[in-house]
Amino acid sequence: DGGITQSPKYLFRKEGQNVTLSCEQNLNHDAMYWYRQDPGQGLRLIYYSQIVNDFQKGDIAEGYSVSREKKESFPLTVTSAQKNPTAFYLCASMDTRSRTDTQYFGPGTRLTVL
Amino acid sequence: DQQVKQNSPSLSVQEGRISILNCDYTNSMFDYFLWYKKYPAEGPTFLISISSIKDKNEDGRFTVFLNKSAKHLSLHIVPSQPGDSAVYFCAATDSWGKLQFGAGTQVVVTP
Numbered sequence: 001d002g003g004i005t006q007s008p009k010y011l012f013r014k015e016g017q018n019v020t021l022s023c024e025q026n027l028n029h030d031a032m033y034w035y036r037q038d039p040g041q042g043l044r045l046i047y048y049s050q051i052v053n054d055f056q057k058g059d060i061a062e063g064y065s066v067s068r069e070k071k072e073s074f075p076l077t078v079t080s081a082q083k084n085p086t087a088f089y090l091c092a093s094m095d096t097r098s099r100t101d102t103q104y105f106g107p108g109t110r111l112t113v114l
Numbered sequence: 115d116q117q118v119k120q121n122s123p124s125l126s127v128q129e130g131r132i133s134i135l136n137c138d139y140t141n142s143m144f145d146y147f148l149w150y151k152k153y154p155a156e157g158p159t160f161l162i163s164i165s166s167i168k169d170k171n172e173d174g175r176f177t178v179f180l181n182k183s184a185k186h187l188s189l190h191i192v193p194s195q196p197g198d199s200a201v202y203f204c205a206a207t208d209s210w211g212k213l214q215f216g217a218g219t220q221v222v223v224t225p
Contacts, residue, residue, distance in 0.1 A: 004157075006157075009155075033213075035215075040123070040217065041217055041218075042116075042118070042120075042203060042215035042216050042217045042218055043158070043203065043213075043215040044215075045212065045213070048212065058212075088155070090157050090158070092157075100146065100163060101146045101148075101207045101213070102148060102160055102163060103160075103213060104160065105150075105157030105158045105159070106157050107156055107157045108155065108156065108157045110155065
């Protein structure tokens with residue numbers, strides 16, 4: 001089954017703790033992305049990676065960090081520096097060799113910081 | 115500064131009728147546009163897209179229209195079905211696959 005998986009579905013953390021969200025894809029896509037969604041807002045780009053061992057900041061990177069050690073994996077760490085971490089986090093991937101800029105999304109992780 | 119705008123947060127339509135969702139953009143460099151459908155607590159699913167070299171793209175019940183001079187695109191769903199009730203996001207990109215999303219439109223299809 002090809003696709004993008006995110007785990008866990010729901011995550012609770014205490015304020016001040018770092019937390020890492022998992023994103024794995026077996027679609028052989030080069031590019032991967034992290035977004036957050038807040039109520040009444042569209043998806044906002046946190047970080048993205050076009051190739052392994054390289055990544056770029058998106059529009060709202062402050063308080064987040066990522067790594068891209070493997071093509072299949074793009075974990076996101078929400079650090080204690082992120083002022084408002086409670087949100088729905090979405091990971092996506094894209095085949096940069098395709099003629100279209102279509103990103104495919106995982107099921108999301110709902111992070112709640114208590 | 116939001117470059118992609120969906121000014122209607124919600125839309126209610128009767129089953130069998132047409133749903134028309136609108137999207138405006140400000141960046142003239144955008145050359146590829148997409149619509150995604152999203153159910154609560156799930157990831158968005160790709161619906162339909164259009165390149166800036168076209169003004170219409172059709173896929174079954176879904177048609178996207180692009181008016182480049184007005185920087186406007188719309189999604190038509192006809193006929194609307196109860197399973198179409200979801201949030202629809204418009205997105206646009208100019209390069210490197212970085213998508214800019216609108217805020218979404220909640221569609222409710224009533225019997």
